[in-house]
Amino acid sequence: MASTAYEEFLELAAIEGKERERLLPEWIEAARRMRLSEEDVRYAAREWIPKHVEMQYLGCRKLLGAMVRESIDHTKLPEYKAAGKKIVYGVLPANVMSYLALKRAGGDKIFVSFPDLNMMFMAQYFFNRGGQYFEIAEQAGMTYGARHCALNKMRIAIRLTDLIPTPDVDWAWGLVCDEATKIDEYINCMYDEKWKTVITRLPHDTSADEVDYEMPDRARFLGRELRYSVGEVEKITGIKVEDKHLEEAYAESQGLLATAGQLIGMTVRADPQPLRSSTLLLASVAFSFPLNTGLDYFKDGLVTLAEEVKRDVRSGVGIYPKGVPKVGFYFIPFALPWIDKMFMDNGVATSISLTFLPAKRQMEPSKYTDPYEKAAEQWLKKVYGMGCRPELNDWIEKVNMFKPDAMIMGFLDYDRWIGALHKTMAKKVEEATGVPCFYMEADFYDGRDYSPEALRTRIESICQIVKSRKAAKQGATGSAGN
Amino acid sequence: MELIAELGRAAAERPTNLRRMKRDGTKIVEYIGNFVPEEMIYAAGAKPYLMCRGGEPEPPDAVLGEILRFMNPLARSMAGFHILGLDPVTPFADLIAVSQHECHVQRLAEYLEFQNLPVHKVGVTVDWDRDFAREYYYKELLELKRKLEALTGNTITDEALRKAILHSNEINGLLRDIDGLRKKDNPPLGGKEFIHLNHYTFFTEPEYAIEKLRAIYDELEKAPGKFDKNAPRLLLAGHSVAVGDYIVVNRLEELGALIAAEMLEEGFRWYHWDVEAEGDPLRNIWRNRYLDKSPVNIFQPGWRDRFAHMKQLIEEYRIDGVIWYQLLYDEIFDLEYSCVAKWLGEMKVPLLRVETSYEYTREAMAPLNARLESFVEFLKGDK
Numbered sequence: 083m084a085s086t087a088y089e090e091f092l093e094l095a096a097i098e099g100k101e102r103e104r105l106l107p108e109w110i111e112a113a114r115r116m117r118l119s120e121e122d123v124r125y126a127a128r129e130w131i132p133k134h135v136e137m138q139y140l141g142c143r144k145l146l147g148a149m150v151r152e153s154i155d156h157t158k159l160p161e162y163k164a165a166g167k168k169i170v171y172g173v174l175p176a177n178v179m180s181y182l183a184l185k186r187a188g189g190d191k192i193f194v195s196f197p198d199l200n201m202m203f204m205a206q207y208f209f210n211r212g213g214q215y216f217e218i219a220e221q222a223g224m225t226y227g228a229r230h231c232a233l234n235k236m237r238i239a240i241r242l243t244d245l246i247p248t249p250d251v252d253w254a255w256g257l258v259c260d261e262a263t264k265i266d267e268y269i270n271c272m273y274d275e276k277w278k279t280v281i282t283r284l285p286h287d288t289s290a291d292e293v294d295y296e297m298p299d300r301a302r303f304l305g306r307e308l309r310y311s312v313g314e315v316e317k318i319t320g321i322k323v324e325d326k327h328l329e330e331a332y333a334e335s336q337g338l339l340a341t342a343g344q345l346i347g348m349t350v351r352a353d354p355q356p357l358r359s360s361t362l363l364l365a366s367v368a369f370s371f372p373l374n375t376g377l378d379y380f381k382d383g384l385v386t387l388a389e390e391v392k393r394d395v396r397s398g399v400g401i402y403p404k405g406v407p408k409v410g411f412y413f414i415p416f417a418l419p420w421i422d423k424m425f426m427d428n429g430v431a432t433s434i435s436l437t438f439l440p441a442k443r444q445m446e447p448s449k450y451t452d453p454y455e456k457a458a459e460q461w462l463k464k465v466y467g468m469g470c471r472p473e474l475n476d477w478i479e480k481v482n483m484f485k486p487d488a489m490i491m492g493f494l495d496y497d498r499w500i501g502a503l504h505k506t507m508a509k510k511v512e513e514a515t516g517v518p519c520f521y522m523e524a525d526f527y528d529g530r531d532y533s534p535e536a537l538r539t540r541i542e543s544i545c546q547i548v549k550s551r552k553a554a555k556q557g558a559t560g561s562a563g564n
Numbered sequence: 565m566e567l568i569a570e571l572g573r574a575a576a577e578r579p580t581n582l583r584r585m586k587r588d589g590t591k592i593v594e595y596i597g598n599f600v601p602e603e604m605i606y607a608a609g610a611k612p613y614l615m616c617r618g619g620e621p622e623p624p625d626a627v628l629g630e631i632l633r634f635m636n637p638l639a640r641s642m643a644g645f646h647i648l649g650l651d652p653v654t655p656f657a658d659l660i661a662v663s664q665h666e667c668h669v670q671r672l673a674e675y676l677e678f679q680n681l682p683v684h685k686v687g688v689t690v691d692w693d694r695d696f697a698r699e700y701y702y703k704e705l706l707e708l709k710r711k712l713e714a715l716t717g718n719t720i721t722d723e724a725l726r727k728a729i730l731h732s733n734e735i736n737g738l739l740r741d742i743d744g745l746r747k748k749d750n751p752p753l754g755g756k757e758f759i760h761l762n763h764y765t766f767f768t769e770p771e772y773a774i775e776k777l778r779a780i781y782d783e784l785e786k787a788p789g790k791f792d793k794n795a796p797r798l799l800l801a802g803h804s805v806a807v808g809d810y811i812v813v814n815r816l817e818e819l820g821a822l823i824a825a826e827m828l829e830e831g832f833r834w835y836h837w838d839v840e841a842e843g844d845p846l847r848n849i850w851r852n853r854y855l856d857k858s859p860v861n862i863f864q865p866g867w868r869d870r871f872a873h874m875k876q877l878i879e880e881y882r883i884d885g886v887i888w889y890q891l892l893y894d895e896i897f898d899l900e901y902s903c904v905a906k907w908l909g910e911m912k913v914p915l916l917r918v919e920t921s922y923e924y925t926r927e928a929m930a931p932l933n934a935r936l937e938s939f940v941e942f943l944k945g946d947k
Contacts, residue, residue, distance in 0.1 A: 223906075227919075228898035229634040256690070260667050260862060260896050267864055271903040281864055283697075287664040287687030287704070290677040306696055470674045495634055498895065502671035506630045506678055523633065 087124035088113065094127050095147035096140060105154065112157040115245055116201070118209055126209045134419035136361050136401060141387020145364050146208070148379035153204045155375050156197055160247050168192040168319040169249040173262045174199050174233065174371060176255040176282075177461045180308060181372035182331035183453075188321040196371040197246045198237035202527055203367070205236075206417040207360075213530055215239035223272060229496045232527035234265040241269060241277075248276045251318045253311055256283040257304075258466050259499045280314040282307045286499065288469040295443065295462035301450060304458035312454075328453035332460070334377070336445075338369045338384075343440040345388045350408070350433045350484055354400025356391050359414040359432035360422040366438050402431045407552040409544070410434040410486035412477075412504065415493045417527045420534055421541070428545035433486050436477050437465050466500055474507055478514045485517065488548045492522040518551065520544050567783060568757055568764075571776045575767035579652035582611055586656055591716045594653055596642065596672070597663025598834055599688045599701070600708070601849045603728035605661075606770070607720045608712035613653045614766040615642050615660070616831035618806025621923045623648060631675060636891040637922045638806050638830075639668040643675050659684055659715055661708060666690075666862045666896065684711050690862050692854060702850045709846065725845040731770035736835040738777035739765070742784060743835070746824045747881060750789025755800055755823020756813050762832050763807050791822045796943030799877055801827040801904075802889035803861070803897050811924050812889060815933065819940040825881040827874055829860050861896055867903050874904070878913060885914040885943045892921040914943060 185194040206212030219235035220226045240246045256263035266279035349357050368380045408431045444463045448456045461467045491508040494501030508519035524532040591610040605612040623644025624637040645651040662673040665688035677683045687704045689697040765773045837857040840848040858873035859866035908915045916939040
């Protein structure tokens with residue numbers, strides 16, 4: 083029986099017995115370092131998390147447990163650094179395989195993680211307390227009005243508050259937006275001259291009639307960028323990444339993708355649906371960023387959840403009433419789970435996220451033998467690894483495959499690459515599929531500008547439209563007051 | 565000055581002249597960004613037209629139904645002028661070559677592709693500290709060469725390219741001479757005329773521009789100063805003063821300041837750096853754009869080098885204060901601003917950031933005007 087809020091939280095996270103006893107003081111210290119009070123922990127364990135995640139599933143609790151262990155590990159970073167462990171950070175979005183390979187090569191001698199994303203999960207998704215970090219970054223010079231990315235604000239804030247130390251190197255990918263890598267230069271110029279960065283970049287310059295992952299020159303160039311970057315990281319850390327590490331990491335990341343893909347497919351096809359969309363994203367964590375504590379806890383959670391979902395789908399058990407309309411997203415704003423809940427409260431299920439639904443091409447074997455080119459191809463096959471014409475085709479393929487009752491684009495108003503053309507793309511997808519597509523201007527991580535009150539009317543309207551369309555399709559008639 | 569006005573009138577005739585040339589079989593190539601070398605377009609026997617219009621509120625708003633609101637207003641303007649039917653050249657351009665070095669313009673290129681316009685993208689790698697990444701841009705120049713040759717049916721010979729380079733260098737040299745006049749205590753021209761001159765040279769034939777710039781220099785050299793001897797000397801730094809976006813520049817000089825130097829990225833010739841004329845001309849263009857000049861804002865690492873260049877300008881032009889002219893929602897320039905503010909603060913050089921959305925209504929101008937006036941008055945008091 084849990085006696086404190088901290089212990090209650092660990093219990094919720096399926097951390098039991100001796101391990102719980104061992105981790106409890108570390109968890110209390112981790113929460114303190116993450117600026118979470120006991121009241122925050124209690125509120126998260128009793129209200130926030132159960133309200134926003136399907137904690138009735140042991141698999142979800144285990145996934146939370148994997149994240150808790152990872153966060154405890156993060157808060158030990160100053161001690162790791164003092165003990166001489168090499169520290170490598172990365173930045174989303176990147177190809178997780180490359181970081182897994184680095185961890186395989188370095189083992190316990192190296193710490194590899196994306197600390198800003200880890201904190202976004204912990205502080206914002208699980209505790210709804212990310213705002214304090216965004217404000218720290220803004221007060222320290224990252225202006226509010228220019229619509230910067232909150233994930234980047236998080237990176238600045240956790241460094242400024244010494245939650246994370248200066249790494250040996252931050253290997254940052256700027257394959258999507260410009261800001262991700264430039265934040266490293268910003269940190270170096272503004273606050274921390276020892277903050278070293280290796281960047282991996284590729285211009286967005288494919289033509290409308292070209293498909294990025296089908297272009298050998300493109301995969302070769304990106305492969306070379308990756309090889310160069312790994313070489314630089316090797317020089318800095320003294321840890322040698324061999325091809326076998328990359329091969330193993332490739333197989334591991336493809337395996338994770340397949341398991342998560344099965345879970346996602348099974349969930350979004352089910353009626354009633356057993357999980358909401360943001361929970362599916364939690365199940366996709368390990369192919370979004372590397373976990374320094376390893377993949378065992380995460381895999382355990384994922385496999386457990388997949389089994390539980392399979393069982394419930396067979397029995398017709400779900401969290402929504404049977405037959406409710408489903409909306410898909412470009413990318414469900416997981417860090418603001420109240421958005422997902424708002425759809426639920428309005429009688430609409432949240433379903434696919436185009437970004438996290440593996441496309442058929444992603445499951446096909448690689449055309450390349452060089453592990454760096456394989457990694458490059460893996461990236462170029464991702465939905466945000468390509469120009470917008472092939473991306474549009476990808477969206478259309480997925481929407482046609484799952485035929486949600488509507489799609490919601492947007493939520494990436496700060497991202498001048500991913501979010502820039504969602505309005506245009508929404509119209510094109512609607513034309514091609516007949517599925518109504520809505521655009522919502524909002525933030526993916528930061529709920530301060532687009533609060534529940536600001537978005538409520540829009541979400542209610544969308545839900546009303548979706549439900550009435552579905553009713554019309556089914557030949558049902560509605561009348562005032564029903 | 566009548567000669568400047570004359571060059572301006574010639575520039576204004578460019579779309580009409582291009583339409584005429586198109587009818588006679590000449591290919592018209594619009595381009596965005598200095599990483600698309602106009603020398604190559606001339607060498608192919610085509611005619612270039614710089615796409616860099618801004619300063620009006622409606623075009624950026626015209627695309628809000630299609631493009632993210634938080635793209636910078638220059639990128640939205642370039643699409644918006646076309647959507648509103650106000651772009652005089654895009655509808656008949658044979659090619660739109662777009663530099664692909666940062667997201668705002670990269671997505672603009674994709675949007676133009678969705679409008680079924682003939683876009684060609686010129687990739688620019690920003691990690692310029694590694695050899696193979698640098699070569700990427702060179703390969704992109706080769707690709708542009710092939711594209712232009714296929715479009716025009718002409719081979720871009722070294723000789724033709726060298727000729728175009730020499731023209732550009734001559735324009736650069738004359739701009740440097742004219743710019744040099746601003747180093748005087750009381751110069752005969754300020755930033756307003758200089759920025760206009762820059763713009764006009766993009767929209768006139770090189771030979772004509774050279775002839776006019778030479779005459780302008782000769783006249784200015786003898787002309788009396790037009791500023792108060794205690795006029796605060798400003799450096800105008802930022803992304804771009806677009807063609808048509810002159811309100812802030814004009815206002816600063818109306819208030820009695822002198823814009824003595826600029827550090828701008830687009831819609832402005834990189835006239836401090838000539839292209840080497842001897843040797844492989846394409847390789848020389850590559851080196852000039854990519855390595856010789858101070859890095860552009862998006863290059864990484866770049867900001868310390870850029871600040872070193874800024875310091876050099878501050879010294880050389882005896883700058884009293886810096887205006888950071890920023891496009892609204894231009895997030896990378898916004899980040900650089902914080903660094904510049906920190907470093908200029910350490911040097912005790914006054915700095916004012918002015919953000920523009922191209923909204924210059926009376927309501928918007930009142931607070932802007934107050935800020936500009938306060939800054940200029942503060943600098944005057946300091947002199």
